[in-house]
Amino acid sequence: MASVAFLGLGVMGYPMAGHLRNKGGHDVTVYNRTRAKAEQWVAQHGGSVANTPTEAADGKDFVFSCVGNDDDLRAVTIGAEGAFQSMKTGAIFIDNTTASAEVARELADKAQSGGFSFLDAPVSGGQAGAENGVLTVMVGGEQKAFEQARPVIDAFARMVGLMGPAGSGQLTKMINQICIAGLVQGLAEGIHFGKKAGLDIEKVIEVISKGAAGSWQMENRHKTMNAGKYDFGFAVDWMRKDLGICLAEADRNGAKLPVTALVDQFYKDVQGMGGKRWDTSSLLARLEK
Amino acid sequence: MASVAFLGLGVMGYPMAGHLRNKGGHDVTVYNRTRAKAEQWVAQHGGSVANTPTEAADGKDFVFSCVGNDDDLRAVTIGAEGAFQSMKTGAIFIDNTTASAEVARELADKAQSGGFSFLDAPVSGGQAGAENGVLTVMVGGEQKAFEQARPVIDAFARMVGLMGPAGSGQLTKMINQICIAGLVQGLAEGIHFGKKAGLDIEKVIEVISKGAAGSWQMENRHKTMNAGKYDFGFAVDWMRKDLGICLAEADRNGAKLPVTALVDQFYKDVQGMGGKRWDTSSLLARLEK
Numbered sequence: 389m390a391s392v393a394f395l396g397l398g399v400m401g402y403p404m405a406g407h408l409r410n411k412g413g414h415d416v417t418v419y420n421r422t423r424a425k426a427e428q429w430v431a432q433h434g435g436s437v438a439n440t441p442t443e444a445a446d447g448k449d450f451v452f453s454c455v456g457n458d459d460d461l462r463a464v465t466i467g468a469e470g471a472f473q474s475m476k477t478g479a480i481f482i483d484n485t486t487a488s489a490e491v492a493r494e495l496a497d498k499a500q501s502g503g504f505s506f507l508d509a510p511v512s513g514g515q516a517g518a519e520n521g522v523l524t525v526m527v528g529g530e531q532k533a534f535e536q537a538r539p540v541i542d543a544f545a546r547m548v549g550l551m552g553p554a555g556s557g558q559l560t561k562m563i564n565q566i567c568i569a570g571l572v573q574g575l576a577e578g579i580h581f582g583k584k585a586g587l588d589i590e591k592v593i594e595v596i597s598k599g600a601a602g603s604w605q606m607e608n609r610h611k612t613m614n615a616g617k618y619d620f621g622f623a624v625d626w627m628r629k630d631l632g633i634c635l636a637e638a639d640r641n642g643a644k645l646p647v648t649a650l651v652d653q654f655y656k657d658v659q660g661m662g663g664k665r666w667d668t669s670s671l672l673a674r675l676e677k
Numbered sequence: 678m679a680s681v682a683f684l685g686l687g688v689m690g691y692p693m694a695g696h697l698r699n700k701g702g703h704d705v706t707v708y709n710r711t712r713a714k715a716e717q718w719v720a721q722h723g724g725s726v727a728n729t730p731t732e733a734a735d736g737k738d739f740v741f742s743c744v745g746n747d748d749d750l751r752a753v754t755i756g757a758e759g760a761f762q763s764m765k766t767g768a769i770f771i772d773n774t775t776a777s778a779e780v781a782r783e784l785a786d787k788a789q790s791g792g793f794s795f796l797d798a799p800v801s802g803g804q805a806g807a808e809n810g811v812l813t814v815m816v817g818g819e820q821k822a823f824e825q826a827r828p829v830i831d832a833f834a835r836m837v838g839l840m841g842p843a844g845s846g847q848l849t850k851m852i853n854q855i856c857i858a859g860l861v862q863g864l865a866e867g868i869h870f871g872k873k874a875g876l877d878i879e880k881v882i883e884v885i886s887k888g889a890a891g892s893w894q895m896e897n898r899h900k901t902m903n904a905g906k907y908d909f910g911f912a913v914d915w916m917r918k919d920l921g922i923c924l925a926e927a928d929r930n931g932a933k934l935p936v937t938a939l940v941d942q943f944y945k946d947v948q949g950m951g952g953k954r955w956d957t958s959s960l961l962a963r964l965e966k
Contacts, residue, residue: 574859
């Protein structure tokens with residue numbers, strides 16, 4: 389049993405912290421910007437509420453964060469009441485936010501100077517993956533810190549991989565989102581075409597889904613897409629945040645992402661249709677409008 | 678055992694006709710525009726060579742075709758020496774060409790007038806699927822003819838589905854190709870980005886391939902894409918033919934296919950790079966050029 393802090397109890401962080409307590413058996417201190425959520429978590433799981441990230445991290449072996457974006461991440465780490473002020477020597481900070489590779493490298497440097505470790509460890513698997521403790525965790529950082537943190541991370545993960553030095557977890561998550569953008573648009577165009585052609589979409593997917601057109605998205609989203617159901621899953625607003633990170637990084641590393649950039653614009657259309665919180669598969673709704 | 682004719686012994690038709698003979702145990706007469714290929718087939722498998730489609734189809738229970746495009750299909754069916762001139766009453770013509778839904782409907786009408794049946798039955802699974810007899814066959818046409826033809830088709834198929842009336846097999850194949858176009862471009866952008874970011878692509882795919890970004894293409898093409906190997910698989914020239922059919926049909930049924938149209942243009946770039954015969958995954962080569 390380790391002493392653990394968790395910063396950020398959103399739709400992902402709340403159940404992830406829960407698994408650290410229940411599956412991992414760790415002593416968990418939680419911090420959340422809106423304190424009521426942290427109190428609700430403690431009422432449900434036990435542990436303690438901290439008033440600030442500095443207070444939460446104080447004396448802990450492992451400090452996790454899962455917040456909104458680069459700015460939020462900087463606030464809970466190197467901000468005025470940030471966790472980095474109280475991290476103990478040899479402790480490990482594990483950030484599960486999807487953020488830029490740059491902020492990951494910056495925080496890894498600062499952590500090293502402070503005598504502790506930082507791992508960028510964004511996740512995929514969505515809210516359902518967080519709730520069921522079966523997330524995929526893509527980690528960037530030092531091998532030694534990774535090996536120490538891995539058994540703790542395992543409490544909410546099905547797959548945990550060390551991808552390379554600081555920032556590599558974020559870069560891997562970006563590849564994941566880039567692949568999804570093109571894939572979901574292709575699937576949306578296929579289903580849109582099939583509906584216009586008057587075909588039975590269920591029958592079509594049954595026949596083609598095991599072959600060269602098959603994908604997780606086809607398997608798991610065709611029914612809801614065909615039914616026009618988008619009030620669940622991974623929200624368009626978050627996908628746009630992630631694609632923005634991908635496109636900015638591509639400007640730095642020189643990768644060309646024409647379809648990713650186009651699909652990002654399509655998601656802007658979906659936001660304009662009132663679909664900010666719709667699942668990413670709502671690209672079909674845009675084609676149908 | 679049925680009497681069968683097969684018209685068109687290309688990379689797909691040659692092994693498909695072989696399975697009708699060897700797995701199906703049928704008596705097969707073959708016709709090919711370049712006669713030498715038909716003679717080679719008969720030397721290998723037995724059966725007979727016909728000089729024309731009319732001669733091949735004469736008296737047969739089932740006549741298959743697998744040719745290049747709509748024009749080739751019209752030539753072997755309703756052309757001067759076409760099979761429709763000699764189809765016997767109650768016989769079934771099964772076309773495995775990827776062609777337009779229009780030509781399928783036209784030929785189904787003509788067949789009905791002539792007292793026989795026509796099924797549009799394009800396949801997916803590529804050359805390897807044809808050679809191993811594990812193709813997916815998407816069929817359009819009448820239920821009764823489908824049921825009669827199905828046990829014969831099974832000789833080269835793993836999955837055979839009746840998708841609806843005449844043309845529905847072709848429309849289903851179009852959905853398959855539309856899904857693949859966006860998907861492969863997304864995958865190419867993801868791998869391109871990963872290489873530019875200096876990541877270990879094998880490790881990345883290992884971690885992300887079971888999740889929301891996962892696909893048949895990711896599983897089966899990432900190694901060759903990462904190695905820049907494209908001299909195999911489903912050729913860009915054929916993909917462009919198929920996407921042309923999709924885009925023309927979309928103009929008729931009103932479906933919007935922005936990424937499919939864009940990826941078709943990208944394949945034009947690949948053709949210009951000397952990649953006419955490269956696998957569809959060569960979209961990565963275009964990004965890297």
